[in-house]
Amino acid sequence: MLPWGQQLLDMCAALLLLLSFAMLSQRRIVTLVNLYAVQGAVLTAATLLLAWRTGERHLYLSAALTIVLKVTFLPWLLRRLLRRLDIYRDSEPRLNVTGTMLVGLLIVVFAFALAQPITRLASTSTRSAIGIAISVVLLAFLMMITRRKAVAQVVGFLSMENGVFFGAMSASYGMPMVVELGVALDVLIAVLVLGVFFFQIREQFDSLDLHHLESLKEHD
């Protein structure tokens, strides 16, 4: 096993975390989608690296799936959607960027604390990355909470899936193929359905701002 392989993998993990923070702070939605594509690319790289090092065949397939779905198709779909819907920026987030970043830092610390017992149990060579995978999931969740625009939340949702994928990869060299295919299909369908929703929401409220949906609750 080559020492630089391990280091490359760690670097990919660090890049993923960095991209998560970048998404958390990014307010231009098109850039958000681009960042998501980059995250997918880094994930692909990590998967390929791992596949090459461990010789697990199905990881190549995962990498192919990732590059097709998460790097090209979904970002293309989202960009098209943004063009059609005429959205560029999210409105001011609920918590300002600095505050969000601070909360994000705390979450990363928490995630690493959480990963420790799992790290001890896992037998893979990539187990150090589990903490980062959990951080990516939780940061994506945090992004979904702080954004107002529905598209940003979808990107957060997709990014969360990236974190789960990375976590599975580093804890046990990927999920079984069936599960992975299933998850990929789920994500695809979810984005398509949500795309339809966006159009419906806009048609109804003339905006994609989610605070319009608040009037749907029973009474105030």
Next chain:
Amino acid sequence: MSFPNPTLLIGCLALLCGWGVIGLAGLLRPGSVRWAGNILFTLGAALGLALAVLGAVSLLGGGTERLILPVGLPNLPMHLRLDPLSSVFLVLLGASSAGISVFAGGYFRPGEGTLPGLMCLQYHLFLASMALLLLADDAYSFLVAWEVMALSSYFLVVSQHRIPEIRRAGFIYLVMAHIGALAILLAFGVMQGGSWLFTFHAMRAAHLTPGWAAAAFLLALFGFGMKAGLVPLHIWLPEAHPAAPSPVSALMSGVMLKTAVYGVLRVTLDLLGHPAWWWGLVPLALGLLTIVYGVLFAAVQTDMKRLLAYSSIENMGIVFTGIGLTILFDGAGMPVVAALALVATLYQCMNHAFMKSLLFLGTGSVLHATGERNLGRLGGLIHRMPWVAWLTLIGVLAIAGLPPLNGFVSEWLLLQSFLFADRLPHAPVNLLLPMGAALVALGVALAGYVMVKFFGVIFLGRAREATLARAHDCGVLERIGLAWLALGCVLLGLFPLQVVHALGAVTQQLLGAAVPQAVSVWWLLAPVPGRAVSYGPLVFLTAIGAVVGIAMLAVRLTYRQRVRRSPAWDCGFGALTSRMQDTAEGFGQPIRHLFQPFFAIERQLPAPEDRAPRYHIEIRERIWSMLYEPLARAVQRLADLASRVQQGRISVYLFYSFATLLVLLAVALFR
């Protein structure tokens, strides 16, 4: 403990399944009155009779049979058990439901609410669930049966669901039934005592600290008391019982209320073992309150079925007074007196099952014949409906507590056990108890008053409305049903010694003592240890018969050939009409006046110059405004507070999930 071959238990189970099959068969031709009504209900009655026979055989044998069926929860198969206590209630269920089912076979008419076939399913499910409840030997089966019973009876209550008041009554019933079931569930949770085994066997073996045992008892009393209609938990009863079709009212009042008594007895005297003496004070005090409360409200009712519902509350008060005395004497180490009180309690249950079913069915016939349940529009029906009137009269005399009928026996036994209060070693209680006896006596006397009003206004005098002339007597099946129940009242009244003897198996099982028989004559009941008191109903019957016979003979002889008819004296007032007879309102007026603080009265008197005067009076229970409405408001406030969680913002909902996730992860991490 030995396991004898459970033949009787399997027989009971087969009958229970038979009820289920009959219920399902009703769905074959749901619209047909002939199929569902006449045939299936009559079959159901035959099964009821068989169940009563099996119960009686088991009771006289005095043995215990057990069976474990491989169905139910994992690790908790269905435990069944047939012992003397369940046998008594099976006899009660089987015998009184036989009469009610036969009556129901002739009762249902097409186009009245629920289809007869569906009614048949709900009705027989109701019966089967009650039987299963009595046989259950673990908390799970018990509660399943309890809930099926509550739900099937709910659907029976709302069978005429197009009427808003009936829907409302059903809703109140459903809510109360669920709260009660929750309390019973909690009681079982306490009683398993850390063993986490929910069989009754484990609960008998569990050793609870006095505090927890008392908690279990109070929870059970709350839950079962709600079903039994114990004041102040009774409010559903006068709403739901009149709303149901009459055979269902009869079944609910006559039988379902007794399942609550069974539950209390099972939990207190069997599962919890020997209770502390002071527990008895709670059911005793509530029972006495219930007696007086129920009978007072019965006295001022103008709806005949509501009147009977309140009278049921009063009777359940008598039963719970008996339970209280049983616990009190048992806890004080006087098992023989406790056995006397328990026999009185069980006897009263038995009596009430027959009398109240009889009366409810009687009102059903009147309702069908006249379409009227308001006492103010009835009257004189004894001429039009002699069968119903005379058979109802037996029930009326019985429930009024007149010898030689059955109501007298249980009340006499209860009062006899009250007389042992002075032997209790607890100072203030033994002085206060005689006042309880006085309250029981007051209740019984007022019950007589209520029954005079009930029978007198409906059946005696002249018809208050012209339409009553079209009233017709009931059909054959209905007559059989009424006659069967009346026969029960008479037999239970004439042979008390045999009944008390049969109940001995239960007192042996629960208290380890039996009521002694001081005199060895078969027609004289002398159950009181150390006191020379006895009661011979046949003596009363003979005396009453002789007096009536002699009086009739004397009248015949003296006034022969000298009968003349003349118009009644009208006080110089002018033409009398039948509307000038004493009304239900008028008859209840003295009670309303004497006990005014009890009632929330709303009255509209017509002005003197009013050409079309209308007198309107509405009597409500204060308990609604004093207890239930504040309670409902508090619940509403809490619900409003809780609804703040619902913000409508997606990000807030996401935050809830996020926070939950973090907290759970943190718990997992730091544990």
